[in-house]
Amino acid sequence: MDSSDINSDRPLGRDDSPGTDAPDAQVPAQRGPSPAEAGASGTGAADTGASEAPGEERYWKAGRLERMPIRALPDAPPSVHLLGPTVFLVALGVGMGESYMWPRLVLLFGPEIRWLFLVGVSLQAVVMLEMSRYAMATGESIFFGAARVFKPLMWFFFVTAMLVYIWPGHLSAGASAFERVSGIPWQATAVTGMLLVGVIFTMAKVVYNLLENVLSICIGLLVVGTSVVAGLVGNLADLSSTITGMFAFGYMPDEALSAAWFPVIVGSIAFAGPSGMQQMWYTLHLRDKGAGMGSHIPRIRGLAHAGEQETMPTRGFMFDTSEPEEMAKWKGWRRWVTFDAFVLFWGITMLVTVSFTVLAQASARFDPGVVTVIRDGERDAALDAMAASFTAAGSPVFGTVFFLFISLIGLNATFGLFDSFSRGQADMTYFFVPGARRFSMSKLYAFFLWGVILFGIGVLLWGPADGPAGILDTLAFLSTFAMGAYCVTLLLVNNLMLPKPIRPGIVTNLIIAFAAVFYLGMLFYSLFAYGVVVS
Numbered sequence: 002m003d004s005s006d007i008n009s010d011r012p013l014g015r016d017d018s019p020g021t022d023a024p025d026a027q028v029p030a031q032r033g034p035s036p037a038e039a040g041a042s043g044t045g046a047a048d049t050g051a052s053e054a055p056g057e058e059r060y061w062k063a064g065r066l067e068r069m070p071i072r073a074l075p076d077a078p079p080s081v082h083l084l085g086p087t088v089f090l091v092a093l094g095v096g097m098g099e100s101y102m103w104p105r106l107v108l109l110f111g112p113e114i115r116w117l118f119l120v121g122v123s124l125q126a127v128v129m130l131e132m133s134r135y136a137m138a139t140g141e142s143i144f145f146g147a148a149r150v151f152k153p154l155m156w157f158f159f160v161t162a163m164l165v166y167i168w169p170g171h172l173s174a175g176a177s178a179f180e181r182v183s184g185i186p187w188q189a190t191a192v193t194g195m196l197l198v199g200v201i202f203t204m205a206k207v208v209y210n211l212l213e214n215v216l217s218i219c220i221g222l223l224v225v226g227t228s229v230v231a232g233l234v235g236n237l238a239d240l241s242s243t244i245t246g247m248f249a250f251g252y253m254p255d256e257a258l259s260a261a262w263f264p265v266i267v268g269s270i271a272f273a274g275p276s277g278m279q280q281m282w283y284t285l286h287l288r289d290k291g292a293g294m295g296s297h298i299p300r301i302r303g304l305a306h307a308g309e310q311e312t313m314p315t316r317g318f319m320f321d322t323s324e325p326e327e328m329a330k331w332k333g334w335r336r337w338v339t340f341d342a343f344v345l346f347w348g349i350t351m352l353v354t355v356s357f358t359v360l361a362q363a364s365a366r367f368d369p370g371v372v373t374v375i376r377d378g379e380r381d382a383a384l385d386a387m388a389a390s391f392t393a394a395g396s397p398v399f400g401t402v403f404f405l406f407i408s409l410i411g412l413n414a415t416f417g418l419f420d421s422f423s424r425g426q427a428d429m430t431y432f433f434v435p436g437a438r439r440f441s442m443s444k445l446y447a448f449f450l451w452g453v454i455l456f457g458i459g460v461l462l463w464g465p466a467d468g469p470a471g472i473l474d475t476l477a478f479l480s481t482f483a484m485g486a487y488c489v490t491l492l493l494v495n496n497l498m499l500p501k502p503i504r505p506g507i508v509t510n511l512i513i514a515f516a517a518v519f520y521l522g523m524l525f526y527s528l529f530a531y532g533v534v535v536s
Contacts, residue, residue, distance in 0.1 A: 061319035063498040064149030069139060074320035075296045077333025080340045086286045087341040088216045089417050090129060090275045091349050102269040103354060104361035108372055109262070110254050112246030112358055117266065119247045121273030122354075124516045126347045128280050131491045131505060131513055133338045136284035137293025138331075138503055141317035143284045143487070144429050146494035152433070154490060158278060159429050161483050165277055166422045169195065169457035175411015178404040181388070188461045194412055198419050199454045203447060205303035209289035212420055219413045224349060226406060227356040230399060235359035243358045260531035267481060267523045274350055277480035281487055282421035285428060293334050294318045301424065304447035313431060313442050322500040331503060360403075364389060423450040485521035488513050 060068035106114050135146045148155040169191060176191035183190075205211040257266060271277070288295035297318050299311035320327045365372065368389050392400035427445035430437045437445065491513050495505050505513075 059321075061500065063139075063146075063319075066145075066149050067316040069317050069319040071321050072294065072297055072318040074294060074327050074330045074334075075291075077330055077337050080333075080336040082337070082340065086213075086283065086290045086292060087129075087345045088213055088220060089286045089421065090279065090283055090346050091216075091220055102265070102272050104357050104364075106266065106269055107246075107358050107361045108365055110257055112242045112362065113249035113252040114257070114266075115243070115246045115354075115358060116249045116252060117270055118273045118354065120519075121270045122347060122350055124512070124519065125274040125280065126342045127509065127512050128488065128491065128516060129283065129342045129346060130338060131495060131509065132280050132284050133287055133292070133342075134335075134503070134505065135491075135494050135499065136287045136295065137334050137338065138499055139317035139319060140288055140294035140296075140298045141284075142288065142425070142428050143281045143490065143494060144425060145317065145432060146498055147490050148429075148433060149498050150490070150493045154493075155429060155433065157486065158281065158483070158490075159426065161486075162278055162422055162425060165480060165483065166418060167453050167456050167460075169415070169461060172411050172415040172457075173461060175408045175415075178407035178411070182401045182404045191461050192458050194415060195419075195454045195457050198415055199451055202420060202423075202450055203304045206306045206309075207289075208301050208303055208420065208424075208446070209286065211303075212416060213290075215416060216413065219409060219416075220349065223406065223409060223413070224353055226402070227353055227360075230402065230406075231356035231359040233399070234363045236363075239359045239362040240355070242362065243355050246358075263531060264527045267527045270523065271481040271484060271520070274346075277483045278425065278487065279418075279421060280484075282425050285421070285424045287338075292338070293331075294320060299442075301427070301446050302443045304443060307441055307443040307447070310441040310443040313438075315432070315438075319500070322502040328502065419450060419453060422453055423447075481520050481524045485517050485519075485524065488517035488520065492517075 059071045061071065062068045103115065103118055132143055135141070135143055139146070144155050144158060147158065172194050173187060173191045176187035176194065179185065179190050180187040201211065201215075202208055256262060275283075287293070288298050289300045291300075294317060297314070299313055302310045320331070322328060322331075388400040388403045423446050426449040427442055430445050430449075431440075431442050440448075492510060496510065
């Protein structure tokens, strides 16, 4: 994807011919493989219909839900590209974990503790690749894929999203940082921020296009800004220990293996990159970008443009995996998303967290007492200490800039989370709640968007949470549990619902299985060993 792709209203993979974004009847049919071809290629679930007449509609049958018609896979864009759908995972990943949780752990246990961050964010890069596999092959979300395996599995994620992502933790933490520099109460800023997000998304013609542009600008400011300030505040020794600390595999001081801090580490690993269900929502952003078979699915529009919303097909599509030309295009899409996963997502996330780790170490030099304050339970002390190190770089303005960075992270994450939550809930509701299709996808999206906004305002003004940090901590247990659960779901969906030629290999399956054990194992070890799930 070059710069023209980013600035264009036409998503990747979409053509502008009539019918691309229209209901099924308007999409040109393509003949699928014959029964013999299907068996030879491993696509034994292909349903060829009642006759073998040339040009007859062919399908891929996955689970007990509606069959997927065979359609052409669009040509893949160049592998090397600027930010595309991965901007959502970068925006959600570069959040409170990188700027708040991990700097706190570095201050307490040293940069060597960051080997756990390296493991966590690397696992998430592989998860990102596997989430994209099903979405690009079918145009369906991973939630639809889960329903094809077992409908209650999908409903588990529907309920989990309602329990986890209705809490305005990221925005409230960012608003708290803004209060430090403006004096405006964090509740007022957070409420204003949520209303602003709601209005912007409501007025957007195509929600995806607006969000990609906004988040690209925010991520650019964040990456450049934190790198510059880290260079001013830190030194080569800080940078060296930050990098080498990532490879101190197995390092775990005694204090970390305690009821006070091991649950914090578990929660921080969950927040190393996008946490909870954010990877699952990525499949919906791929679809709206027109990646792979998502080119055959209409995009979500803002409520103000709901009348322009095209009718959604009742299921996704599959390409002919027995055709060499189609498989060549598939490999091109896999190269494209692999670049996304390891160069953009992994690389940018690591760059930002390296900057914040350098700042954390510099703050310990400027204020050696900060470690004692953190041990005594003052959760915001890490942020105050890093702001002080900014100020010590030469001007009080730098301290203000630091808190503005934290505020930007909170707003950034809120844009991504509110959109993703609304997108995911609307998708499951539209396809699986009886009677929901009488409403357009854009109206369902708006319903969940304003629902989470109004609930968040109620929590901020009258809720029981103990300030921003208390709200943020409520996310960690279910986030970690959801991550283990979605790894299991990935294994089932990609190995049972896709044709054999495009299923994951043994190495990939082993990595995803390890991720499931890693997340769930640490979570339940914390529960049974210490009687605490998060802290």
